[in-house]
Amino acid sequence: MYKERVSRVSGAVVWVNRPDEGGVGRVLPDGCMDLLWHDGRLLVAGPDTRAYVTEGAQGVWVGLRFYPGTAPAVLGVPAYELLDRRVELSDLWPASVVRRLRARIGAAGDPAAALERIALERSVPPDPLLRRLVEALDAGRPVAATADELGLGARRLHRHSRAAFGYGPKTLARVLRMQRALALARAGVPLAETAVRAGYADQPHLARDVRELAGLPLTGLLGG
Structure with missing residues (x-):
């Protein structure tokens, strides 16, 4: 089951997905990048030029989908470095910072709201x-x-x-x-x-x- 809502981060969307067990998902190119939380991990989904197919992605996925073009300013990485890639946030930010953020989200009653607050703290005015x-x-x-x-x-x-x-x-x-x-x-x-x-x-x-x-x-x- 997939649900989303408008985020307090300008132009962004907060979403939660509970895929069917063993199901195949297809994420289509949309010009956006996402900050993801899944199974205690923080990841970044870069921009796609083709469909990204997920298989057997069990468990709850929480994400914040940035408005097109706004994620690089928050992440501190140009988008072309993440083209068609999914990477650990610790590949982009200091590991100690990411560990604190993971603990913060893990202890939160609402991981989606916690992820949104982290993005809000690091957001910058859109260009x-x-x-x-x-x-x-x-x-x-x-x-x-x-x-x-x-x-x-x-x-x-x-x-x-x-x-x-x-x-x-x-x-x-x-x-x-x-x-x-x-x-x-x-x-x-x-x-x-x-x-x-x-x-x-x-x-x-x-x-x-x-x-x-x-x-x-x-x-x-x-x-x-």
């Missing part, structure tokens, strides 16, 4: 430029036009994007477009209309993109 970039691309604005609107050259925009999201703005736009399409399709919008409204050339383009990013056809994702 307004990055938020404008995400909002523009999520609205379907072309990358080149967005760079002009932000007053950034293509190379500078690419550098900013890699540090904040792990990849360039074109990949971020592609990931956000897939998420828009999934939201529309899950709401019952016909697939041909979903493709047009999400910004694809046509329905076959939508199908190819989803299969490449998610590792399953769109109908398979909707069925799951």
Whole structure:
């Protein structure tokens, strides 16, 4: 069973997942990074360029999903160093600090709230430029036009994007477009209309993109 709520960390979401025993999970690319608590461990889920498949991940998972581009400032690590990776928080922070945080969460009655408080203590004001970039691309604005609107050259925009999201703005736009399409399709919008409204050339383009990013056809994702 999966539940989530809006976090007090700007733009973030707190979630708790109790997967079925032996079940297979599929985490789709979404432009985000997560701070995770599981079985007494603190981990970081880096940005994904493809679906991350979990098998037999038993027990309770607690996470804080940061707004796209905001986690690197909290973690002190550029996103591209964590691209398509899951790492122990102690690989990024001093082991003594992580031990204290693990003990703190382990002693808490509500691990999700404790994890959120830790993120709040270390959060920094979000970069307004990055938020404008995400909002523009999520609205379907072309990358080149967005760079002009932000007053950034293509190379500078690419550098900013890699540090904040792990990849360039074109990949971020592609990931956000897939998420828009999934939201529309899950709401019952016909697939041909979903493709047009999400910004694809046509329905076959939508199908190819989803299969490449998610590792399953769109109908398979909707069925799951």
